[in-house]
Amino acid sequence: MFKIAKKKMLAENICLMDVEAPRVARSARPGQFVIVRVDERGERVPLTICDYDNDRGTVTIVTQVVGASSARICALEEGEFIANFAGPLGRPSEFVYENIEELKNKRIMFIAGGLGTAPVYPQVKWLSEQGVKADVIVGAKSKNLLIMQDEMRAVADNLYIATDDGSEGFHGLVTQLFEQLVAQGKSYDVVVAIGPMIMMKFVCLTTAKYGIKTIVSLNSLMVDGTGMCGACRVTVGGKTYFTCVEGPEFDGHQVDFDEAMRRQAQYRTIESRKAKAEQEALAGHKCKVGLH
Amino acid sequence: MANKIPRTPVREQEPSVRATNFEEVCYGYNESEARLEASRCLGCKNPRCVAACPVSLQIPRFIGLINEGDFAGAAAVIAEDSLLPSVCGRVCPQENQCEGSCILGVKSEPVAIGKLERFIGDWGHTTGSVNIKCAPFNGHKVAVVGSGPASLACAADLAKAGYRVKIFEALHKAGGVLEYGIPEFRLPKQGVVAHEIENLRRLGVEIETDVVVGRTVTIDSLMDEEGYQAVFIGSGAGLPRFMNIPGENLNGVVSANEFLTRANLMHAYDDSYDTPIYTGRRVAVVGGGNVAMDAVRTAKRLGAEAAIIYRRGEAELPARREEVHHAKEEGIEFNMLTNPVQVIGDDNGWVKGLRCIRMELGEPDASGRRSPVEVPGSEFDIECDVVIMALGTSPNPLIASTTDGLETNKRGCITTDDNGATSRPGIFAGGDTVTGAATVILAMGAGRKAAAAIDAYLQGISVSAK
Ligand SMILES: Cc1cc2nc3c(=O)[nH]c(=O)nc-3n(C[C@H](O)[C@H](O)[C@H](O)COP(=O)(O)OP(=O)(O)OC[C@H]3O[C@@H](n4cnc5c(N)ncnc54)[C@H](O)[C@@H]3O)c2cc1C
Ligand code: SF4
Ligand code: FES
Numbered sequence: 160m161f162k163i164a165k166k167k168m169l170a171e172n173i174c175l176m177d178v179e180a181p182r183v184a185r186s187a188r189p190g191q192f193v194i195v196r197v198d199e200r201g202e203r204v205p206l207t208i209c210d211y212d213n214d215r216g217t218v219t220i221v222t223q224v225v226g227a228s229s230a231r232i233c234a235l236e237e238g239e240f241i242a243n244f245a246g247p248l249g250r251p252s253e254f255v256y257e258n259i260e261e262l263k264n265k266r267i268m269f270i271a272g273g274l275g276t277a278p279v280y281p282q283v284k285w286l287s288e289q290g291v292k293a294d295v296i297v298g299a300k301s302k303n304l305l306i307m308q309d310e311m312r313a314v315a316d317n318l319y320i321a322t323d324d325g326s327e328g329f330h331g332l333v334t335q336l337f338e339q340l341v342a343q344g345k346s347y348d349v350v351v352a353i354g355p356m357i358m359m360k361f362v363c364l365t366t367a368k369y370g371i372k373t374i375v376s377l378n379s380l381m382v383d384g385t386g387m388c389g390a391c392r393v394t395v396g397g398k399t400y401f402t403c404v405e406g407p408e409f410d411g412h413q414v415d416f417d418e419a420m421r422r423q424a425q426y427r428t429i430e431s432r433k434a435k436a437e438q439e440a441l442a443g444h445k446c447k448v449g450l451h
Numbered sequence: 452m453a454n455k456i457p458r459t460p461v462r463e464q465e466p467s468v469r470a471t472n473f474e475e476v477c478y479g480y481n482e483s484e485a486r487l488e489a490s491r492c493l494g495c496k497n498p499r500c501v502a503a504c505p506v507s508l509q510i511p512r513f514i515g516l517i518n519e520g521d522f523a524g525a526a527a528v529i530a531e532d533s534l535l536p537s538v539c540g541r542v543c544p545q546e547n548q549c550e551g552s553c554i555l556g557v558k559s560e561p562v563a564i565g566k567l568e569r570f571i572g573d574w575g576h577t578t579g580s581v582n583i584k585c586a587p588f589n590g591h592k593v594a595v596v597g598s599g600p601a602s603l604a605c606a607a608d609l610a611k612a613g614y615r616v617k618i619f620e621a622l623h624k625a626g627g628v629l630e631y632g633i634p635e636f637r638l639p640k641q642g643v644v645a646h647e648i649e650n651l652r653r654l655g656v657e658i659e660t661d662v663v664v665g666r667t668v669t670i671d672s673l674m675d676e677e678g679y680q681a682v683f684i685g686s687g688a689g690l691p692r693f694m695n696i697p698g699e700n701l702n703g704v705v706s707a708n709e710f711l712t713r714a715n716l717m718h719a720y721d722d723s724y725d726t727p728i729y730t731g732r733r734v735a736v737v738g739g740g741n742v743a744m745d746a747v748r749t750a751k752r753l754g755a756e757a758a759i760i761y762r763r764g765e766a767e768l769p770a771r772r773e774e775v776h777h778a779k780e781e782g783i784e785f786n787m788l789t790n791p792v793q794v795i796g797d798d799n800g801w802v803k804g805l806r807c808i809r810m811e812l813g814e815p816d817a818s819g820r821r822s823p824v825e826v827p828g829s830e831f832d833i834e835c836d837v838v839i840m841a842l843g844t845s846p847n848p849l850i851a852s853t854t855d856g857l858e859t860n861k862r863g864c865i866t867t868d869d870n871g872a873t874s875r876p877g878i879f880a881g882g883d884t885v886t887g888a889a890t891v892i893l894a895m896g897a898g899r900k901a902a903a904a905i906d907a908y909l910q911g912i913s914v915s916a917k
Contacts, residue, residue: 392700422700
């Protein structure tokens with residue numbers, strides 16, 4: 160059992176939690192994720208590690224309600240418990256292993272879309288702690304879905320905001336904002352894009368035009384998260400990889416995004432049926448879905 | 452006279468009924484059936500069954516005691532050599548081991564050794580009468596990685612010998628393949644596996660789940676920072692193999708591990724659990740081992756038409772014979788001498804069929820099995836919407852790659868001596884992670900051998916320290 164030390168709603172249906180998991184807090188590195196099972200009936204949900212504090216023994220996760228399990232995670236309150244919390248899983252970001260002095264000479268741009276802001280934050284924070292500067296673009300549909308702006312501003316060299324509806328910052332897509340920055344004379348050696356698959360796909364198409372190396376973090380379907388099932392397989396450079404052990408970060412220009420998006424949607428109809436039942440149950444409705 | 456009695460049939464769920472539920476297929480013997488079956492044993496002086504048992508269970512001795520009605524005595528005899536009789540009685544390939552060698556099998560049918568073993572194991576669970584005592588704490592701490600049969604056996608022996616033992620398991624539930632792989636209808640989780648785990652806890656063994664060794668902690672951090680003087684690695688062979696044929700990443704192609712984990716560990720067959728599972732209308736399972744049989748029968752129970760695709764002949768099927776027999780009774784279709792060459796997808800990237808080629812058996816290969824060769828030009832399509840790959844597994848490289856100096860062979864298995872000692876002092880290993888995918892009984896045997904070696908190693912250390 161893992162205690163929720165702190166909970167904060169970041170937007171409607173998006174919550175941030177500090178979870179007491181000392182072993183995970185101690186070993187976590189930027190780019191890694193955890194598998195969370197909220198209760199006995201819950202799925203094993205992969206969630207990117209958004210921050211970790213070894214002194215307090217806590218790990219921060221950000222959850223968006225998309226299915227039955229995530230709905231029950233977000234319904235938990237401070238002081239309550241999550242049944243299972245395993246990690247850190249996956250490989251840390253590549254730059255954790257790079258020479259810091261060389262990193263300082265690189266111009267790095269992070270592009271975060273929606274919930275992707277959460278996993279981008281620990282990376283930018285880690286770099287800023289090492290004295291490495293990085294620019295960040297955060298994109299969202301609308302102002303009320305922007306998360307962690309203050310935290311991000313504190314660690315980013317330049318923070319740029321884009322909203323689809325223009326309610327804050329640049330009016331348009333993150334790719335359009337990126338191209339505008341480049342047109343204004345900014346140049347980058349490496350781009351890290353984390354967000355919805357479709358966003359990462361278009362960021363990669365954009366950066367390919369400029370020949371900028373691009374790293375993406377894939378949020379594939381997972382079951383165990385330890386390399387045991389292959390649910391998370393993706394094609395990168397024509398070869399199959401298991402995202403949970405060989406990722407989650409890959410060279411974005413090599414990823415077969417169309418396949419990745421199709422695979423991600425495999426259980427969508429079953430899941431949305433279960434999620435609907437769950438939300439009705441949480442809202443106090445009596446419902447017979449699931450009974451034959 | 453005894454051998455004139457025919458083998459006592461075992462009561463089972465009706466095939467047409469059980470093909471729609473997840474309850475155990477076989478009910479097992481009751482007391483009178485067990486005693487009748489036990490009376491068939493000749494009590495051979497040089498029992499061939501014992502020689503064929505991987506852990507040399509004293510078979511005629513325990514069967515003799517069942518015959519006399521001394522079930523507690525029989526349980527004690529089994530406990531000398533096996534810690535998991537309820538499990539092994541259900542899942543051992545008896546036809547290749549004890550029963551395959553039983554002298555009665557020459558002229559008629561062998562004694563139902565597996566069913567008798569299971570009877571005693573289950574009898575022990577219901578009466579809880581097998582009392583095991585532990586030696587007082589000897590001051591040494593041992594960490595055990597994984598919680599499959601190898602680890603359970605190793606932990607139990609060490610705890611009895613007075614060691615403080617802690618199991619570290621990556622998943623949220625202990626039991627290894629017994630929990631996530633083998634389905635409920637063959638090995639009940641509450642009725643059998645949970646008992647074994649509970650027995651271990653009663654011995655004082657602690658179990659910490661959600662610890663992925665190599666990520667959450669490392670073997671070295673367990674030894675250097677947490678004070679474990681020895682470690683046993685029983686991490687199994689969990690990494691699924693795929694065929695590397697076109698179309699394998701289409702929606703609807705899953706590994707048997709994924710399919711079975713969703714069904715067993717995550718209870719996806721029960722709609723009140725969140726994890727989804729998809730079977731479509733027709734499921735093709737590629738492979739011929741126990742894993743393939745478990746997957747195909749699970750698919751059938753979830754309401755699909757289900758078929759096995761296997762590249763060799765029926766005689767070569769590596770699965771337990773009982774499972775093949777049960778599968779056939781349940782209406783599973785068997786396509787022998789057939790090998791997939793491509794998974795065919797529809798316009799949306801979902802599976803719609805499996806292109807296969809006919810095979811014929813050629814010369815025997817290194818393993819003595821006749822190797823299949825393709826019949827040129829014999830391709831044909833099988834219609835299906837899900838393909839499950841049950842092609843075997845290999846050890847997960849995570850532990851070896853995060854433990855300096857831990858040697859592995861070219862198949863990725865951890866190398867050990869006969870007693871389970873690895874290339875690093877204080878680190879021992881056993882079960883599937885050493886042998887590659889094998890059997891529960893071999894894993895259990897390896898765990899016990901390693902426990903003895905760990906005991907010798909740590910007593911050696913404390914002697915030299917004095
Ligand atoms: C579907 C299926 C059906 C089978 N049917 C039969 C049968 O009928 N008869 C038979 O004899 N055998 C059968 N087998 C084989 C048998 O189950 C295995 O040989 C046996 O379980 C191996 O035991 P083990 O202890 O070595 O490993 P496992 O049972 O595989 O257990 C390993 C455990 O270690 C954990 N682990 C792995 N890596 C780590 C890590 N880094 N940190 C922490 N924990 C870790 C895993 O999560 C797992 O719980 C079957 C196997 C499968 C998959
Ligand atoms: S070989 Fe058969 S008859 Fe002989 S002791 Fe073993 S089980 Fe009994
Ligand atoms: S999630 Fe199962 S192998 Fe990656």
